[in-house]
Amino acid sequence: MKTYFGDREKCYKCYRPASSCMCEHIHNVKTKTKFVILMHPKEFKKVKNGTGHLTHLALQNSELFVGVDFSNHQKINEIIESYDSYVLYPSKEALNISRTNPHSKRDMAIFIIDSTWSCSVKMLRESKNLQALRHMSFDSVKLSQFKIKQQPAEFCLSTIESTLSVLELLNKYEIENIEKNDLEEFLNPFEQMIEYQQQIIANPISNAVRFKRRSEI
Template sequence: MPRPQCPRCVRPATRCLCSLIPSLDSRTRVLLLQHPSEVRHALNTARFAALGLLNAQLVVGEVFEDLQALLHPPGYQTRLLFPAEEAQPLQAYTGSDAPLLLVVPDGTWRKARKLLHLNPLLAALPRVTLATGAISRYRLRKAPGPGALSTVEAIVQALQVLEAPASFEPLLRPFDALIEGQVAAMGEETFQKNHADINGKLNGHS
């Protein structure tokens, strides 16, 4: 018999994290485009980001039929948060007259690139990038390279730049709790033996 599940955070009811999810407003609008393979992922941090931000939307799929409307809400300038040689640093948009719609693909790097390939409107967007060298708080898996963050960490870092001095750190509370729960489940000794020297996270996003 399946365990009862919280319909909001989609965690087992006995480990619901809704009490840790903030309700934060932002001038920047965040559009999360989530690959279907991420929906049941144990660390579905995109969902926590969408739940914790009032001006955010999470859409799941591979091909987004209404993408034109999603990408161009009135009054916003749209940018894709994804690396590229021509990507501009987010600092270039601080103090901008028009707020950003920040589009964030959610999935492994391979799945995120697939979303761009299947949705040419998405791939054609001007790109922005985060500062290099950030270290993920996800301590249980090795990152593929420097600056590889979970989706919620990437969003927090982006909003901290765009909306300084406002703090979006509270968005990380359920993420931190998930990690602590995984460490506790494996036991401190196992964690120290296998993971204590690892910083970073598996994906560009998850």
């Protein structure tokens, strides 16, 4: 379904312009682990390259919330109480799941902050409930494929790439039982988004005309 934001038609699911909607490329993955994407308002406004929405749409057992201070957020606090909860954040005290099995007697909830590094620090500082949670990290052995965006460091990955790394490790420990094909297809919308943006960058004039004609149909 499409809707209008300002003077541009957008997809209300992936929040991208209708001309570059990525929903058809999303491959749904079912997990035992609950994933909670916490998106900074500035990230929510990005329509060209945000991957938080794509991550949420790809994970059946996930929720997405937009904000900065989640201290008194009822739903988030309920999740924290009901699950063995972690924040995916590479602190010195973080549980590195590349080296340690995060097995728990209860189902896990992993909170993923979708924001820049500086905004992520602010979100953790403002959200008192998140401060009480353990951090989780992993060894980044892949280079980001986010070719249209410069990452702050070589080891940094986009939200959807980081989530895939976590899924692969949870599968390794048999905490999850995700089919190989599901993991292989997980980055589909991300890869298609990158390809689309590269085409626009390579030939902006012809693509602008093409998408203008599409909007007139």
